Amino acid sequence: MSIRINVTVNGVAFSHEVEPRLLLVNYLRDVLRLTGTHVGCDTSSCGACTIHVNGKATKSCTMLAVQADGCEITTIEGIAPSDDELHPLQEGFRECHGLQCGFCTPGMIMTAADILQNNPNPSEEEIRVGLEGNFCRCTGYHNIVKSVQYAAHKMKEVTV
Amino acid sequence: MQLTGNHVVEASPAKVWALLMDTDTLARIVPGVTKLEKIDDTTFKSTLGVKLGPVSAAFNGNLQMENVMEEKGFTLKIQQNSKVGNASAAIEISLTPLEETKTAIAFNGDVKLSGMLATMGQRLIGGVANTLSKQFFSNMEKELLP
Amino acid sequence: MSTTHGLIGKSVKRVEDRRFITGHGKYTDDIILPGQTYASFVRSPYAHAKILSVDTNAAASMPGVVAIFTGADVENVNGVPCGWQVNFKNGHHMKEPKHPLLVADKAKHVGDAIAIVIAESQAEAVDAAEAIVVEYEELPAIVDASKAVEDGAPQVHDSAPNNICFDWALGNPIEEVDAAIAASAHVTTLDFVNQRLVPNAIEPRAYNASYDQYNDKYTLYTSTQNPHLIRLLMCAFVLGIPEHRVRVVGPDVGGGFGSKIFHYTEEALLTWCTHKLRRPVKWTSTRSESFLLDAHGRDHITKADMGFDASGNITALRVKTYANLGAYLSTFASCVPSYLHGTLLQGLYTTPKINIDLVAVFTNTTAVDAYRGAGRPEATYLLERLLDLAAHEMNMDPAELRFKNFIPPFDGVTQPGYQTQVALQYDSGNYHGVLEKGLAMLGYEDFRKAQKEAANNGKLLGVGFSTYIEACGIAPSAVVGSLGARAGLYEVGHVRVQPSGKISVYTGAHSHGQGHETTFAQVVADKLGLPMEDVEIVHGDSEAVAFGMGTYGSRSLAVGGSAIIKSLEKVIEKGKKIAAHKFEANPEDVDFVEGRFVVKGTHHSAPFSDIALRAYVPHHYPAGLEPGLDFSSFYDPANFTYPFGCHIAVVEVDKETGKVQLTRFVAVDDVGNIINPMIVEGQIHGGVVQGVGQALFEGAEYDENGQLTNGSYMDYCMPRADDFPMIETASQVTPCPHNPLGVKGAGEAGCIGSTPAVVNAVIDALWSGGHKVKDIRMPLTSERVWRAMQQ
């Protein structure tokens, strides 16, 4: 038994018949082939699968594809203003060496974007607490925190 | 993991014993039982559904009574298998008459978990076992109501 | 355009980042091949059980099922091999029980694979696997390595009596060490456990194997740190298929930390299955499976005694260790507790007598192998804990005690290397330097004052030191060969100059976070005087790169980088000949300066690109001059490299709850010359957090039945962003005297140095409050620290 869903992903409308048990993350990865969203665990703990659903950071492994029916979704592939530009967070991660293997990076960036949306001026502490649900085994978080600070700074410059 | 507890019910040992020996009643009072089938005098086949935090599972297996001492107690041997791991236990159940219509039921045993049940469920099983035994006794009390 | 020279030593931003930050990295699980099938496994829920029957009937007829294989099907296939042979003290070979692709008779740890189901979709494979019925007879299990050797303990393998894989000793004769300890004015003794860790790279292991029957060609995509090694082990030792028929690709890999070095059964099994089915087969581990299957790290039970004379000079060190290898011998499991651990027990100190006695043991647990640092963190933990504890016991300052015992500085060029009591010869070192720098960064005197004050106000502050050394740049083939390695540990570097003068470099090293595409390009661009964008680094594909040993043991730049340098030298040599021909000069009169070939004493010169073109358009070449500009080299290091450093942790311990807060972490590392400081710092940060993870949060817990009771992220405590302060790093540079770049390696340093520093800091905090505690078992949870204070 399949169910039809309509979703908008990175600004593009999609309509698919999906199995009711299909996780949103698998819909994105296997059906839409947007493989920038990663799977790092099976207990909703690691944050590698974080995307935005209706503008809010969400772990896409905790949601069924059918639950996303009618939703606006943004993944790492769609966070930059255009293909030739970078989001300030993407730039921040590169400038501050906020990634090594890159596996946690999409989830980190999506979570960080949510943090900055709610709090454009986060302290180091607030960034660290905000990233608490995202694991990184490579960077020791040090440069990830700096990357977010870089982006916060940059985004302020832009809005001024 | 050690499983111990006791409870006093308002009924004579004979009445409690009769309850425990009746398949249909047992199926009603043991929490999570979806099917209980008597194979012979001391062996049952069972299907149970239990939720352990993130893990919920359907168990299939046997319940076996050993050392049956009429109206005094028995040892319940449990072997239950599921997709997420298996559970086995030997639990001693004893009935002690307190008054004419009061019986103390005590249980004491060891439960062994394996597979995902052990990796993910261990932390929670103490609490779950507590809830289940509470449910068991409250179900039993309902059965005992006139 | 980036600057054309002086690239070495610059924090150049990473080339590879663009694809990762935009979500366009390509990891193994991202690959779906035409006709793809998916695998799922039936795994033993018991740590030790006879398999009585496996019933696949119901599963076989379920929707989407393509095939099911069980242990019986692969009975005649070899198991996965071990790459390093260690001998018993009596000279006999270590025990190497078969590690089959699927078990048929007996499961030996939870997660042991009993059957594989291959289906049209992942969900169908999982459904069918659940429908397979296995009947087991559970057997008693053994978990603890020191108990496994006792008579009457459950036997994991019939072929390894008392569960002993091998026993082993190294160093001075034990009688001499015993005598030196007995004659010591003070002896510090520690009985401790270096607990088992789960590596937890965030990308779970994944494989995708395919077979093209018309070309008789296999392709295996694998999340590995060393594709060529996997191909070698799988083809030659397991499946017996010719290597030239097999392409192994390690695409983007999401972290390894050792756990993706090893040849796992699933790699070979999927390759075997794809040949049977003529369809690609893919498997991606779930995190729950990773916890049970990815080789774990550490797990030593140790008793150590360190002797001192009356003025605090170390007189001797005696170590007895039980190393838990788990149920099977993983690829490098045997060398980790022996040659990568025992050989580092000299530390930075002049200890005149050292002996280690080791027993390596099988148990009904997940296999244990190299995990970031591999043996060296265990050695460092042992030494550095002893040093700080001895200082407390003798009422000396722990920094002073170290200064007193350090090996004096030596550069390895004008002064010889330092010969240790445990086989190695250190290359170059300045150990006083890193500790002095660390103390200055910390503000040591001020800290001690603050600590006293805090203690008076009922607060517990502590500082802990760790001055470590590691053997990296793995490894000189002759040395490791004589110690039992079944492979050489050289590296391959191939430089292909394209006709336009752009460079493709093929390296046998593999990047899974280390940033080789940047660092290596920096080296090449710098040497050739070219912009970085003219250089491309290719790695991870056995078809593109001639051969390689991969990335681990902080070896990539020291060994792989050196191989590239060798090829670059050949390119320049040949370029000089071509330039000489162009200018009708003598090749000896041609210099290569800042990207140009220059005829000495003339105004004749040609840019690199011009000579490159001439190499491929060889009109009017003289006899004997071959066209082309393309060189490959093997570099086999002359020695290990020996990075070292000083890590200092500051903690605050809550008196009421025992909670430990890490408030500062200072790391001064000497990794030799540095190509890209930004990347080196990043490696240190990551390593430090992993090391602190061991000290404060992580540890695999087994119950007595061999069940891993914290096998998920809900129970295994991973270090998180909010557990840490910013890390204060600095470097000192003592170049490696024996490789062309003077580099030593930086990948493991952070993880090796940090663990004992943190534990020492907690112990120091407790002593400052009058609790004379010798040891607290890691991880130092609030409960354990609180209990220690109640004693």
Ligand code: FES
């Ligand atoms: S994959 Fe979603 S939280 Fe780990």
Ligand code: FES
């Ligand atoms: S960069 Fe590798 S897990 Fe974060």
